[in-house]
Amino acid sequence: xxxxxxxxxxxxxxxxxxxxxxxxxxxxxxxxxxxxxxxxxxxxxxxxxxxxxxxxxxxxxxxxxxxxxxxxxxxxxxxxxxxxxxxxxxxxxxxxxxxxxxxxxxxxxxxxxxxxxxxxxxxxxxxxxxxxxxxxxxxxxxxxxxxxxxxxxxxxxxxxxxxxxxxxxxxxxxxxxxxxxxxxxxxxxxxxxxxxxxxxxxxxxxxxxxxxxxxxxxxxxxxxxxxxxxxxxxxxxxxxxxxxxxxxxxxxxxxxxxxxxxxxxxxxxxxxxxxxxxxxxxxxxxxxxxxxxxxxxxxxxxxxxxxxxxxxxxxxxxxxxx
Amino acid sequence: xxxxxxxxxxxxxxxxxxxxxxxxxxxxxxxxxxxxxxxxxxxxxxxxxxxxxxxxxxxxxxxxxxxxxxxxxxxxxxxxxxxxxxxxxxxxxxxxxxxxxxxxxxxxxxxxxxxxxxxxxxxxxxxxxxxxxxxxxxxxxxxxxxxxxxxxxxxxxxxxxxxxxxxxxxxxxxxxxxxxxxxxxxxxxxxxxxxxxxxxxxx
Numbered sequence: 001x002x003x004x005x006x007x008x009x010x011x012x013x014x015x016x017x018x019x020x021x022x023x024x025x026x027x028x029x030x031x032x033x034x035x036x037x038x039x040x041x042x043x044x045x046x047x048x049x050x051x052x053x054x055x056x057x058x059x060x061x062x063x064x065x066x067x068x069x070x071x072x073x074x075x076x077x078x079x080x081x082x083x084x085x086x087x088x089x090x091x092x093x094x095x096x097x098x099x100x101x102x103x104x105x106x107x108x109x110x111x112x113x114x115x116x117x118x119x120x121x122x123x124x125x126x127x128x129x130x131x132x133x134x135x136x137x138x139x140x141x142x143x144x145x146x147x148x149x150x151x152x153x154x155x156x157x158x159x160x161x162x163x164x165x166x167x168x169x170x171x172x173x174x175x176x177x178x179x180x181x182x183x184x185x186x187x188x189x190x191x192x193x194x195x196x197x198x199x200x201x202x203x204x205x206x207x208x209x210x211x212x213x214x215x216x217x218x219x220x221x222x223x224x225x226x227x228x229x230x231x232x233x234x235x236x237x238x239x240x241x242x243x244x245x246x247x248x249x250x251x252x253x254x255x256x257x258x259x260x261x262x263x264x265x266x267x268x269x270x271x272x273x274x275x276x277x278x279x280x281x282x283x284x285x286x287x288x289x290x291x292x293x294x295x296x297x298x299x300x301x302x303x304x305x306x307x308x309x310x311x312x313x314x315x316x317x318x319x320x321x322x
Numbered sequence: 323x324x325x326x327x328x329x330x331x332x333x334x335x336x337x338x339x340x341x342x343x344x345x346x347x348x349x350x351x352x353x354x355x356x357x358x359x360x361x362x363x364x365x366x367x368x369x370x371x372x373x374x375x376x377x378x379x380x381x382x383x384x385x386x387x388x389x390x391x392x393x394x395x396x397x398x399x400x401x402x403x404x405x406x407x408x409x410x411x412x413x414x415x416x417x418x419x420x421x422x423x424x425x426x427x428x429x430x431x432x433x434x435x436x437x438x439x440x441x442x443x444x445x446x447x448x449x450x451x452x453x454x455x456x457x458x459x460x461x462x463x464x465x466x467x468x469x470x471x472x473x474x475x476x477x478x479x480x481x482x483x484x485x486x487x488x489x490x491x492x493x494x495x496x497x498x499x500x501x502x503x504x505x506x507x508x509x510x511x512x513x514x515x516x517x518x519x520x521x522x523x524x525x
Contacts, residue, residue: 003328003366005348011368021380046505049440049487065438069492069503235505241516298508300348300487316380 023233023318025134027204028294029226032073038226039073039236040173040206042133046235047136047169048294065170076206078175079128079220085129086307088230093209095127126210128220131177132203136169136238138293140197157252160289162243165197169238177202185286199238199293201321203229233318234297242291252284299315382507386441386489388499393441395463397489400510400521401449403454405443405461411465421422429465439467440487440505447512447519448483454512455482463488486510486521 021253024045032039045052051067054074058064066072082090083098141164148159180200207227208220299320306314329344331337356362361372389518397404397413407425414424433439437517446460447453454460469487487505494500509524 002326002344005329005344006326007364007366008370011365011370013371013373015373044503046487046490046503049490049505051436051438051490067491069438069501088485234507237522239515 010112021316023230023316024235025203025230026132026228027206027228027230029206029228030073031222032108033222035075036221038076038206038208038220038224040076041071041073042068042127042171042203044068044130045134045203047134048167049235050169050171052134059089061242068171069273070266074132074171074173075128076173078173079130079208080176081131081216082127082129082207083158087207087312089227089228089310089312090127090207090209092309094123094125094212096124096196119216123212125212126214126216126218127207128210129176129205129207131205133174133176133177134169134203134236134295135172135238136167136199136202136295137165138167138197138199138238138240139164139194139291141213141242141290142195157250162291163195167238168235171203183202185283195291199295201295204231205229227312229312232297232321233321234299236295236297236321238293238295244290291320295321323347324345352403361448364511370486377414380492380507383445384488384504384506386502386504388429388491388502391428392428393465393489393491393502394424394426395441398443398488398506398509399524400445400461401454402445402509403461405463406458407463409458424486427465429499431465431490432496433491434467437493439465439491439493440469441489441491442466442469443506443510443521445486445512445521447484449482465491482519484512484521507514 021164022043023044026043030041031037042054051069053065053067053172054072055063056072056074082095086097088093095220102238116318129230142161142163144159144161146159177200180198205228207229209225210220212221297320299318299322301320303314303319304317324343324347329340329347331340357369357447359373363370363372378442381396385396387396395405395407395412399405403488404413404415406412407427410416410422410425412425414422427441429439431439438520442464444462444464446455446457448455464485466485466487469485489505490503491499492501492503510521511524512519513522
């Protein structure tokens with residue numbers, strides 16, 4: 001009877017937190033004590049229903065592309081200081097944005113201010129970051145000139161071809177990701193800017209928050225805290241549009257005046273009219289023929305409103321990409 | 323607070339006060355029952371109550387579940403039409419609106435060389451009608467181990483057949499599925515992208 005009574009004595013009541021739904025690309029960052037580095041493990045996301053890979057080294061140092069469904073540990077080695085536009089979430093931890101050099105500093109002959117070093121080092125923390133990027137390959141347009149546009153001033157000819165590439169998707173850690181900038185149609189037609197055949201989007205920023213009061217040369221280590229801000233929440237589709245036919249096509253296009261600077265010897269209006277027509281022809285041609293890719297997901301591109309001092313990621317329903 | 327020792331009588335000690343104290347202790351505790359969402363763990367030295375609040379777990383459309391050697395697919399639509407497995411709608415609701423049994427798709431083929439395969443929805447699109455063809459084979463759930471690399475290359479001989487992967491089966495061996503990874507979470511619509519038909523998330 002005593003045992004019965006004691007077994008039914010309430011010793012604890014626990015209220016477990018409700019777990020949020022774990023979305024695709026959800027990234028965990030852990031410290032690998034053996035290799036002394038942070039590593040990212042990503043919940044598998046898919047592109048066109050296929051596995052996405054990450055390039056990692058095995059114990060023998062041999063690199064291979066491992067599907068995310070096998071949970072590779074992606075090393076995060078290369079970081080950048082975050083000193084401007086510090087997220088409100090991290091400001092609440094004591095990270096401050098770097099100030100401009102003061103008059104006193106300048107008068108004392110200090111000519112260099114190291115970015116990321118707070119003005120008051122006592123309790124402030126450093127913030128460094130790295131990016132995880134989804135990189136998709138696709139075929140790209142190639143243009144080989146037979147008669148270049150500015151040799152004749154008109155009726156330029158070239159061969160339009162396709163540089164074939166397998167459509168693959170991989171996760172690439174980058175020190176700082178910047179979107180691939182679109183170049184103007186004329187530059188692409190001239191072949192001055194080669195199509196990389198890559199489409200990219202940010203998966204997540206990974207931030208590392210230092211202990212208080214560390215110097216600029218204090219390395220990222222086990223005593224730093226890792227935080228992840230996601231930018232991709234749904235499985236993606238990589239849609240490639242344009243003529244991906246491998247047959248090269250000889251093309252003749254009247255490009256007189258394309259992109260040419262106004263010639264002072266001629267009537268400006270006449271030149272501009274001709275130039276505009278030729279520019280429009282280039283733009284139209286490129287839009288009709290160039291291979292383009294885009295990475296899309298379901299969901300609205302605009303994230304739901306949320307308290308940015310309390311959390312880094314927007315809540316469910318997660319934002320998408322159009 | 324009482325301890326178990328308080329209720330045991332040592333040799334030569336009167337037992338009645340001990341029993342009275344025990345009876346009082348038991349009556350003061352009352353019975354504790356666990357309700358919905360509350361788990362009650364009874365151990366030798368006490369009971370723990372664990373509360374799991376309802377989560378906002380998201381399931382979405384076309385949720386693929388594996389049981390034994392067959393999969394079932396949760397409710398989902400393509401152009402507002404429910405796909406079928408062996409002629410039965412995947413949600414088990416027949417033409418009269420009555421709930422029947424949920425059909426399952428037996429996985430007969432194994433995985434590919436990378437030990438992967440896919441549960442897909444396949445659409446036979448009637449371009450003249452601008453809609454899904456009307457027969458039992460026009461909107462079906464299938465199992466494939468050779469998913470096309472490009473969505474645009476989904477046409478398999480017939481230019482109007484459109485394939486969308488719903489979930490990936492990750493196999494441990496050639497005969498054992500270890501995990502199901504959901505790929506599609508939303509109802510689908512047939513859309514045209516530069517003349518190529520494909521399935522995309524319903525707006």
